[in-house]
Amino acid sequence: MIKIKKFTETDYEFEEIARIRNLINHDSIDHPDYDKDDWAMRDKSLIRDRLLLYDENKLIAILYYVQGREENKRTCFFNIVLDPSYNGNQYRETLYQQMLNQIKQFNCNKLYSNIYEHANYQNYQKLLINHNFKLVQTNREYSSDIRQINTKKYQSLIDKLESEGIKFYDSKYQMQEFPNHFQKLEELEWIIDQDVPIPDGMNHTRTPFNRWKKQCIDFYNDCYGVHIVAVQNGEYIGCTDIEVLPKAEPHKGWTGTLGVIRKFRRRGIAIALKIKAIEGLLKKGVTEVRTDNEENNPMYKINVELGFKAVPFSLEYMKGI
Numbered sequence: 001m002i003k004i005k006k007f008t009e010t011d012y013e014f015e016e017i018a019r020i021r022n023l024i025n026h027d028s029i030d031h032p033d034y035d036k037d038d039w040a041m042r043d044k045s046l047i048r049d050r051l052l053l054y055d056e057n058k059l060i061a062i063l064y065y066v067q068g069r070e071e072n073k074r075t076c077f078f079n080i081v082l083d084p085s086y087n088g089n090q091y092r093e094t095l096y097q098q099m100l101n102q103i104k105q106f107n108c109n110k111l112y113s114n115i116y117e118h119a120n121y122q123n124y125q126k127l128l129i130n131h132n133f134k135l136v137q138t139n140r141e142y143s144s145d146i147r148q149i150n151t152k153k154y155q156s157l158i159d160k161l162e163s164e165g166i167k168f169y170d171s172k173y174q175m176q177e178f179p180n181h182f183q184k185l186e187e188l189e190w191i192i193d194q195d196v197p198i199p200d201g202m203n204h205t206r207t208p209f210n211r212w213k214k215q216c217i218d219f220y221n222d223c224y225g226v227h228i229v230a231v232q233n234g235e236y237i238g239c240t241d242i243e244v245l246p247k248a249e250p251h252k253g254w255t256g257t258l259g260v261i262r263k264f265r266r267r268g269i270a271i272a273l274k275i276k277a278i279e280g281l282l283k284k285g286v287t288e289v290r291t292d293n294e295e296n297n298p299m300y301k302i303n304v305e306l307g308f309k310a311v312p313f314s315l316e317y318m319k320g321i
């Protein structure tokens with residue numbers, strides 16, 4: 001008997017969700033504790049839920065959805081993960097239809113989902129295409145064995161930038177006592193974020209400061225890889241953040257964002273930030289870094305220059321309803 005049940009936030013559910021996700025993940029490993037932390041940290045002002053599909057008492061699929069923030073408040077971000085041994089039974093469709101019913105509560109008019117260009121996601125991609133979702137953004141995905149990167153080659157660039165008054169600091173260990181550190185960092189991240197390409201029809205939205213700060217402290221405490229900030233005369237001008245999830249994959253760093261404010265671009269600051277971050281990660285025993293960027297973003301040239309290797313692309317799909 002197949003049945004959709006309500007998500008009740010039990011440890012058993014978090015463990016089972018990680019088990020199902022790990023049947024699909026092609027280059028990452030989920031650990032239930034991180035999912036549990038994310039759920040506890042979620043912004044409760046946004047409508048968010050999970051639909052769990054059971055075969056008798058065995059979890060076989062999950063649909064996640066969350067309402068967007070502010071200008072995106074009528075957009076629903078969702079994803080479906082199904083145990084592959086249950087493919088071919090329309091189970092994703094069952095969950096999708098249930099979600100369509102539930103998201104009427106926020107007057108949803110747009111749906112967004114994403115996949116990787118990898119065999120494990122092909123059945124889900126078919127569902128999106130059958131429902132007339134359109135491909136709206138393609139992202140290059142990269143991985144690097146950072147032990148192979150010749151960081152010394154870039155020392156003269158870093159020396160040159162430092163001689164021009166641009167200093168590179170580790171945000172967690174060197175900057176927390178700087179005047180207005182958190183305000184300046186949030187402002188910098190918001191300026192950069194607005195320049196990161198997103199699909200037409202989506203809006204960049206600013207996370208309220210207190211919430212942003214809570215997430216930043218959580219990053220410092222639970223999944224800190226490294227966070228390098230470039231500073232000139234007290235002005236924060238560029239940064240990159242990389243997470244490491246020690247309970248899941250302690251050897252691997254996941255890049256969040258890397259950006260430089262406009263008037264400082266094309267001086268090598270992005271490369272320097274990346275090299276500083278890699279040096280910091282190597283000291284902690286991290287050996288691999290994953291990153292991604294929209295296919296035409298110049299960031300890919302930097303990744304290629306550093307020897308990052310392409311791994312399956314990620315594809316973003318959208319549909320108006």
Ligand SMILES: CC(C)(COP(=O)(O)OP(=O)(O)OC[C@H]1O[C@@H](n2cnc3c(N)ncnc32)[C@H](O)[C@@H]1OP(=O)(O)O)[C@@H](O)C(=O)NCCC(=O)NCCS
Pocket residue numbers: 192195196197256257258259260261264265266267268269270271272292293294297298299301302
């Ligand atoms: C992408 C970004 C970080 C580059 O920062 P930057 O400090 O200007 O980059 P660098 O000076 O280190 O550039 C190194 C090389 O990358 C390439 N590059 C960087 N920006 C480029 C651009 N706009 N057009 C073409 N090539 C570019 C060039 O090969 C450049 O070398 P060159 O200047 O000698 O030709 C910056 O444009 C940015 O912040 N963009 C918005 C945020 C974003 O999209 N981040 C990436 C996704 S998270």
